[in-house]
Amino acid sequence: MDETAGGPALSRTWRPRAVRIVAYGMGLLVMATMIVLTVILPDDWRPQDRVLLVMLGAVIAAALHLLARPRLVAAEDNVTVVNGIRTHVLAWPEIVDIRMPVGEPWPSVDLSDGTTLAVMGIQSADGERARRDLEEFRAMLHERGEAPEPGDS
Template identity: 30%
Template sequence: MTGETGESDRTAALHRPFVSRKGRIAAWAMGIGQFLAIGAWALMLPWSGPTSVGLTDRLSMMGVAVFIGWGMSRFGGVRATPTEDGLKVRNILLTRTLSWSEIEDVHYSGSAPWVSLATTDGDPVAVMAIQRADGEPAQKEAERLARLVAHHHRSS
């Protein structure tokens, strides 16, 4: 029984989601910071006089701040979520779900900013959740992803 528990613990550890640590912190900090800066700027501009700014312009400024904040939230939300069936990769704009049999290899080399998956259809898939900016932890996560792919290839 202990052996089964140990194996299921290792499998569960392999299946933890992949998320960028530094990328997430930087994206959320920039998103919140720019929103506060643009909001303060919109409030401090003069309401009357020769250089006055009207309500429509202020609301437009806040709309731009919301749009930039949404973009930063997409940067902060990149992740790769493994399941028993495959890997769901959420990058900035696109989310793609791959079955384990579609993933041929995991690449993370020298100057690459993030992990790339070689797929059976020949279309590489970036996994931005494992980024070089995270340093040594990113290397370990790339190795974990490679072990996970190998685990599912052996299982099938």
């Protein structure tokens, strides 16, 4: 906690735990399997076939990395939402609320332009940890997220 501001300290990063363990574990397993296969394959396999086998393992590991990549980063002046492929940088006042209805895999933020954005950096598969992370972010949002009213000094 940041003692001077009276709220949670910034910058804070949230990442899903269970998905990362599974994705990176599977990526290592796939790469290890492909490397072992290239070593034990019969001699009639050409070198380029062996290289392609390892490259296939690398492509699968890269796809698994996209599953493990999501995160939510709260900084003093903005929020960065990193999902599988896209990254969104939002100012605190752009975020109206964050919610994760029961049964949803991850929360979504309601934005001031009327749209919503999935936040895959917190995932319900993490159970109680996900609920704590959601409440921690919500506290930061309510502290920093409201834009000043017109005319306020």
